[in-house]
Amino acid sequence: MVNLPVRLGSPAVAAPAGVPPVAPSRPLVEIEDLDFSYGVTPALKDITLGIEPRKVTALIGPSGCGKSTLLRCLNRMNDLIEGARITAGSIRIHGVDINQRDVDVIELRKRVGMVFQKSNPFPKSIRENIAYGLRLQGLRDRARLDEIVERSLRGAALWEEVKDRLGESALGLSGGQQQRLCIARTIAVEPEIILMDEPCSALDPVATAKIEELIQELRARYSIVIVTHNMQQAARCSDQTAFFYLGRLVEHAPTRDIFTNPANPQTEAYVSGRFG
């Protein structure tokens, strides 16, 4: 944790969560002229997008439009896919280009957490699921671990449901609980940004409502980027919405504008359900 190969942002801006980190004039994440392709197949073309701190940004668009790809660019999860690469443009977080050679991708992923489409708890106990990220960082102090486990579970609104069975396997939880566990696991390592890739697509409406409620609470402390297929969800819980179509960013605006007064006719057609 010391000796970072590169520090994300200058000390002045990389303040711990709780203090306003950047001037509102400058977005936290700046995506500039980004081109991305899987092998020879282009997936994103010419994306320029700024993501504001402490806001929920929803990425919407029909399947295959590249919104998940863009999300996975932000913590470089696309590194795992052979042949996938950024062909032009840059992504800067706190002004640091995260695709530079000297960026430690492990440090990056600690700062940019991710929640996946399908809940994927480890086949371990509930406690160990949360403690995993902390143990990776070398934290061994049992009391401190327990404290963070409790705080994270409370943060993910799961504490009351699981506090008596922290030692039991996480695989015994329901789908919605598992997804909240994954969120708790992510916030345990104190990221600045949380990426959510369709976090509710596999959940029933009640569990979805709980997650949406949770997102509303989390926005006070974290910057959230959420990919969703559910237009109502984007409308309900995001501040900004970006509409993608065929690998291009069609429109990016405050959510209310997108849904009530879209500038682009394609956006209007999509949000009103005429295609997608």
Place this chain on the structure above:
Amino acid sequence: MTEPSPTSQPPDPAVFPVHKRRLRLLGLTVEDCIQAFFGGNAVISVVVLGLITFFLVREGAGFLGQNRGNLSIYRLAGLEYVDHLRRQAEDHTALTRYLSDLRLRSLNALTGPGGMELEAANARLAAFDAFASGFEDAADPLRGLVSELSEVAAAIKTRHLVIEDKKEERRQLLAERKLEEAAAVVIPEIDFAAELRPIRDSLPAYRVVNRDLAARLGTLLAALPRLAAPEFQPRVDRFIALARDFLAGFPAIERDLEAWDHTRPVSAGEAFPAFVFGRDWLTASFWQDWYGIVPLLTGSFLVALVALCLAVPLGVGAAVYVNQVASAREQRLIKPGIEFISAFPSVVLGFFGIAVLGQALRALSQQPWLAWMPGFPYSERLNILTAGCLLALIAVPTIFTLAEDALNNVPRALKEASLALGASRLQTTVRIVLPASLSGIISAVLLGLGRVIGETMVVLLCAGNRIAIPDFSQGLGFIVEPVHTMTGIIAQEMGEVVRGSIHYRALFMVGLVLFVLSLSINYSAQHIVRRYRLPSS
């Protein structure tokens, strides 16, 4: 739902043509035929498996009765009695071997670097030699008695066997309905009590021999000459302790001999333990045949153990590398490469073991800088180590392929979740992927074990084929001893045995043990996988 139709006329098929039109062969549709073909194949394999099991059990089961007969005649003919004495003589021989080993060590110490000349050293050990030869000669009367009685007992047994042959001959004649000829076969009876009289009558003579031996050894031990080198004192003390134990056992032997009764029946319950716990596998012996599986079982297990010790790190390590670290190009190179090993016929591997590996390992063991290895240097080219190394080669592809599958089955989502939390690739592999695939890896290892236990050709060619339980007193040194294995013995002896003989059935019993072992290994492998399977995702 279905309302009765207003008209009761039959439906017109032309209006709504949904009925199946099928080609029928012998009243069966094509689908039925295909189904019957596949189902039939499945049934055949199940039936064949059942038949094989039945055959194994049937052929093996006869062994118990025959072994009971085998043990009965051992007692009836007095072989058991003589073996009591023989064991005593052998214990004495072991003690004399200990003495000569001690002498060799002392001589080496005396003539070592900076030591004295050979002759001077021999002169120094003269007193010890006198003691040793006195010790050895003391048992001559005992040995004489043993060989005398052996002849008597062997003669009784031979007569018994001749009679058994005659009985068999008559049975066959009767079976062929040659009644007159059958009646002509004369079957004399043996009066065992009378025949055994020379043996029984030797008891007073034995008592004299025994007392004499005890007295002579006691005198000798009291005047044991001191060895010059003090470092051998512990060994001398050990010898004295062993010799005293030996002497203390005499009264027990006499009691056993007095109590011995040739008419005491061998119970059915004795034949099975004699097989399962028997420490000797001795066949076609003039004296007594023993069918004990322990030496073969230990041989098989030790070879498998050495093989697994080599194959598990190699196979699992390679699987982890290929699955977690290697680039796609490396994968394309390594995977077929390892799987190619299993294309070698095992007889070729065995041949390679004899011609190359055995030689190379022995040459290696004689390197002075490897002398610290257990059992090194050694002279037997074919032994547990050679066979184990080759069997490891056979097990590696199995373990590698199955372990790689197990690693592959770990959901990609788990890996991604770990990486997204800031874990390195190594951390993800060690903390998430390996634990999640552990059950699969264990079952891969078990199936590798099954493969190794059942492998025949390599052990037959390379394990040395000495039927003996290795000597574990030297620690890990046992791995360079030759052994024989269950599979090896079946392959080697099955061709030579008389069908239906006790030896033939004993081999089937060995096969049965192998079958049960493999079955339980495979079953537990499957059980482990099923029990700890991750929820599919």
